Amino acid sequence: MTGAYQEAFDRSINDPEGFWGQAAEDITWIKRWDKVLDASNKPFYRWFTGAVVNTCYNAVDRHVEAGHGERLALIYDSPVTGNTIRKYTYAQLRDEVATFAGVLASLGVSKGDRVIIYMPMVPEAPIAMLACARIGAVHSVVFGGFAANELAVRINDAKPKVIVSASCGIETNKVIAYKPLLDGAIELAEHKPDHCVILQRPQGPCALTPGRDVDWAEAQAKVQPADCVPVAATDPLYILYTSGTTGEPKGVVRDNGGHLVALKWTMKNIYDIEPGEVFWAASDVGWVVGHSYIVYAPLFHGATTIIYEGKPVGTPDAGAFWRVIAQHGVKALFTAPTAFRAIKREDPNALLMKNYDLSRFKTLFLAGERTDPDTLQWAMDALDRPVIDHWWQTETGWAIAADCMGLEVLPVKPGSPTKPVPGWNVVVLDEGCREVPRGQIGSICVKLPLPPGSLPTLWNNDARYVKSYLTEFPGHYATADAGYMDEDGYVYIMARTDDVINVAGHRLSTGGMEEVLAKHPDVAECAVVGVHDDFKGQLPVGFIVLKMGVTKSNEQIVKEVVGMVRDQIGPVAAFKTATVVDRLPKTRSGKILRGTIQKIADNEPWKMPATIDDPAILDEITQALKSVGYASARKG
Ligand code: COA
Ligand code: AMP
Numbered sequence: 001m002t003g004a005y006q007e008a009f010d011r012s013i014n015d016p017e018g019f020w021g022q023a024a025e026d027i028t029w030i031k032r033w034d035k036v037l038d039a040s041n042k043p044f045y046r047w048f049t050g051a052v053v054n055t056c057y058n059a060v061d062r063h064v065e066a067g068h069g070e071r072l073a074l075i076y077d078s079p080v081t082g083n084t085i086r087k088y089t090y091a092q093l094r095d096e097v098a099t100f101a102g103v104l105a106s107l108g109v110s111k112g113d114r115v116i117i118y119m120p121m122v123p124e125a126p127i128a129m130l131a132c133a134r135i136g137a138v139h140s141v142v143f144g145g146f147a148a149n150e151l152a153v154r155i156n157d158a159k160p161k162v163i164v165s166a167s168c169g170i171e172t173n174k175v176i177a178y179k180p181l182l183d184g185a186i187e188l189a190e191h192k193p194d195h196c197v198i199l200q201r202p203q204g205p206c207a208l209t210p211g212r213d214v215d216w217a218e219a220q221a222k223v224q225p226a227d228c229v230p231v232a233a234t235d236p237l238y239i240l241y242t243s244g245t246t247g248e249p250k251g252v253v254r255d256n257g258g259h260l261v262a263l264k265w266t267m268k269n270i271y272d273i274e275p276g277e278v279f280w281a282a283s284d285v286g287w288v289v290g291h292s293y294i295v296y297a298p299l300f301h302g303a304t305t306i307i308y309e310g311k312p313v314g315t316p317d318a319g320a321f322w323r324v325i326a327q328h329g330v331k332a333l334f335t336a337p338t339a340f341r342a343i344k345r346e347d348p349n350a351l352l353m354k355n356y357d358l359s360r361f362k363t364l365f366l367a368g369e370r371t372d373p374d375t376l377q378w379a380m381d382a383l384d385r386p387v388i389d390h391w392w393q394t395e396t397g398w399a400i401a402a403d404c405m406g407l408e409v410l411p412v413k414p415g416s417p418t419k420p421v422p423g424w425n426v427v428v429l430d431e432g433c434r435e436v437p438r439g440q441i442g443s444i445c446v447k448l449p450l451p452p453g454s455l456p457t458l459w460n461n462d463a464r465y466v467k468s469y470l471t472e473f474p475g476h477y478a479t480a481d482a483g484y485m486d487e488d489g490y491v492y493i494m495a496r497t498d499d500v501i502n503v504a505g506h507r508l509s510t511g512g513m514e515e516v517l518a519k520h521p522d523v524a525e526c527a528v529v530g531v532h533d534d535f536k537g538q539l540p541v542g543f544i545v546l547k548m549g550v551t552k553s554n555e556q557i558v559k560e561v562v563g564m565v566r567d568q569i570g571p572v573a574a575f576k577t578a579t580v581v582d583r584l585p586k587t588r589s590g591k592i593l594r595g596t597i598q599k600i601a602d603n604e605p606w607k608m609p610a611t612i613d614d615p616a617i618l619d620e621i622t623q624a625l626k627s628v629g630y631a632s633a634r635k636g
Contacts, residue, residue, distance in 0.1 A: 004408040005419070008269075012422035012451070019422065020047065020452055023265040024257075027300075028062050029053050030230045033257070037449060043470050045449035046456060047258035051233035055256050056134035058264075059299035060097055061228060063090045068302060071276055075328055076123045078309035079320060080170040081203060086123060090302075093127070098225035100124075101131035105226045107162050107195045107214065111136030114239070116160040116193070117285075118142045118151060118182060120169030121309040124199050124216065125285045126295045128164045133237055133256075136229040140239040140251075143286025144169045144176070145506075145572030148184035150249075154241050155189040157251055157459060163196045164216075168204030172314045179206035233257020239459045240288055242394040244468065245499045247512035251459030252394050254291075259397065260300060262423070262453030263292055266398050267301035270390070270421065271332050272363065272406035275302035278328055282308055282321065282335040287506070288394040289368065293334055297398075306330070312339040319352030326356035333361070336368035336505030337375050337389075341535055344375065350382035361385065363405055367392055368505035369537045370493060373414045391417035391493050393479065394507065395469070397453045400424045400446065400479070401491040416490040423451030428485050433473045441484045443497060445476035499594075501530030501538045503574050510540060510594075513575055516568045517542055517561050522550045527584055527592045528575075531601040531630055541601065541628065542578030543621070554580040579624045587611040597621055601630040 002010075012019040017036040024036070034050030063071065069091030076086040088096065109115060115132050117139055119125040125141070132139040140158045142151050155163070163186075169176045179198065186192060198208060199216040208215060237256045241249035267273045281293035285307075298305035306328060312321055312335070321343065325333060343350075364379060364387045371389040379387045386409070390402030403410050403418040410418055420426040425447035428436050436442040448470070454477075458465040472478050483494040496502075499511040510528040517526040525545040530538040542561060550557070558578045565575035585593040588611050599606035600622055608615055 005404055005410060005422075008404075008407055008422045009420065013425050016423070016449065016451070020261060024048065024261045026264050027053065027257075027260050028058055033233065039449065043448060043466065044456065044462070046234050047255070047452040048233035048261070051257050052230045053233050053257050053260065054134065054136075054228040054230060055237050055260055055296070056097060056101075056130045057228040058260055059130060059133070059296060060090060060094045063302045064094050068275075069094075071302065072278075072304040073299060074123055074126065075278075075304060075306045076309070077306055077324055077328065078122075079315040080172065080309050088123065093130075095225070096127050097130040097134060098227070099220050099223065100127050101134040101226035102223035103197060103214075103216075103219040104131055104137060104162060105135055106219070106223045107197070109135065109137050109161050111229055111231065112138065112235070113162075114138045114140060114158045114160040116140050116142060116151075116155060116158060116163045118144065118163060118165045118178065119199070119285070120144050120166055120178070121284060121307055122166065122199065122201075123307055124164075124166070126307060129238070129285070129291075129295055130299075131226075134228050135226055136231040136235065138236045138238060140241065141286050141291065142241070143284060143572065144178065145286070145570050147567055147570035148181045148188060149568040150570060151181065151185035152188035153247075153249065155185060155193070156191050157241070157249075158239055159191045160193050161195075163193045164199075165196060166199040167201050167206040170203055170309065172311055175204040177204055177206065183209070231256055234456070236459075238291065240291060240394055242288075243500055243507050243509035243512060245509065245511045247509065247515040249509075250464065250468065251461065252288075252455045253457050253459050254397060254453070255456055258452030258454075258456075259296070262398055262451060263297035264300040267297050267303065268406045270399055270402050270404050270406065271334075271365065273298070273301060273303050273332060276304070277331045278304045278306065278360075280306040280308070280324065280328070280330045280333050282312070282333060282339060283368075283505075288392075288397060289334065292397055304328075311342075313342045313346050317352060318343045318347035319355060322353045322356040322358060325358055325361045329360045331360060332363045332365060334365040334367070337366050337371040338369065338504045338535065338537055340366070340375050340379050344378050345535065353382060358383075363388060365390060367399070367417075369502040371415075376414050386412070388412070389417045391481075391491065395455045396424075396450070397455070400426065413486075413490050416486070416492050418491070419489050420491065426485070426491060427476070428483065429473050429476065433476070436484070438485055438487050441482055441494060443473065444479045444481045444483050444491070444493070445473045446479065447476055450477055501540060503530070503538055503540065503572075504536040506572050508540070508569075508573055512569060513540055513542065513565055513573060516565050517544060517578070520544075520557065520561050520564060522546050522552060522557055523561070525584055527594055527597065529594045529598040529601065531598060536574060539577070540573065540575045541625075541630065542575065543581050543584060543597070543624065544578055545581060545583055577628050579628050581620060581624045583617055583620070585617040585621055586613045588613050597625075601625050
């Protein structure tokens, strides 16, 4: 007998229009679609062409109009500001969003204009996002842990009319002034926004730039609320920049209609959440998890979401997550495995959990990086509840593989995020675009068309979209993850096939870091590789070759390059280790053997590459790695 999962999966692949057309009935449309799936301009597929909709209306207003105005929409929980708790009902959220939409409109923002949001984890961040959606503006949220230079790159690409920011963020007990970063970014950028709206926070107020900056609270007091503006289902809702192979981030575009349909569908089918229940994604609004599961999906579904300004440990202790779950009656938590490694490290026997009533808590979802079996086991033992690893990417916007808890619970296999979610026709291919046998590693791809909610293109760059994702395996989307499928169709994600690394669940480009190191005047050549770290999953390590005649000490140069990455990419890169070497291992054609360096660092078996220029260099690299605490190297 075919189970509910298989039935849904088969239908989504064999009859995508029927499947997603039915899911679309859960959305309030201003005008229904002409076509569910428009394949007239391959490889650019579009969902719900001809439809007119408003994302903010579906997230907020429609619940109020349906009589749920008093239901909690958003809970702000902030241990870093003296345990502030602020709650917004759907009616209150609608009013706040409509007023802020009025502020944006008063600053000249209208449909199609871009707004950058560079904010800490405060409720004003989702309010600003929803306000953009309300008036058809396209938001681009930039994670607060990125430095001015990264923000400048995004300003130049998105060309925002307005930037919304805050005077400061708070990292555990450090106040991080945002305004100097914002001013620095605008100074660096060629494109200048007309205005910045600044949320003044009492922990670190800032001076406003006359003529350009507007105070959030003062502006709110002066304007009329703005109504929802009809937009095409295919119009962009947001741009979210993510790391690629180079320092130039990719502007992932999300549309309005497909995003609404897919995300609404996931809340019941993947996460098993009913309207009115509390869902908590402990991430940051600057990441895709924050977009999809702190802000949009729970609100589309009429659930209650939590915006948590704190960490899993240190705010104040490793019981923080249990406290939030108990206090707000969380049914499902979604976070990155690294957060659980942090908790496990500080409270290995989960003793703090015993202080809290977790009776309403049903499921833990993990994503963002591979869940190591130890952490999975620890979480399952400590919680005595299902722990679901699921796999997705900024580009896809929602899970590609998961155990769909609301559809049919499949047995967990440690190390696997279970099976492809309905909509995702996952295949594992070899270099010739042929499917490899089950159990064999290859490039994990998705047969086109991608389901609704996935990226239709990159911002202003159709060519890069096609080149990055659709060219290597014609007719498929290349995920840039390598892995395999077992006999039962379970997916296993093993490694990235590009220069992207994953540090504490944060996606970063080693290529981007190399570009920074290469700017140091004494550096002739460099390589950055991601090495295994028990806590953060991976950490970047830099190798630098100096120019002839450099007189500064190696220690000084290492200190300078570490500072440069922090200043130019941001503290989130966690780039703290670099070492000076005489030369880098290369193939005869000059390609740096980063993969081999990484294997040596991680003590994995490695083979002497046949094309290596000079094998002795690998001994030098091994010594260099040992000097910074890695590698006890053995050859395979
Ligand atoms: N604004 C400013 N600085 C920030 C920041 C922000 N929003 N977020 C992080 N940083 C800084 C941190 O303060 C830290 O700076 P430091 O070098 O001065 O100490 C640096 O960036 C690295 O931050 P982070 O990677 O978060 O490491 P951490 O040691 O502070 O915390 C964890 C480690 C595991 C507790 C934390 O990364 C975490 O909770 N991660 C899991 C959840 C998550 O957000 N996943 C993302 C996608 S689901
Ligand atoms: P991001 O775009 O930041 O969400 O990062 C996406 C990348 O993180 C994927 O391409 C994977 O390499 C990795 N990733 C995300 N979730 C998982 C998971 N459950 N298992 C293994 N890797 C994951």
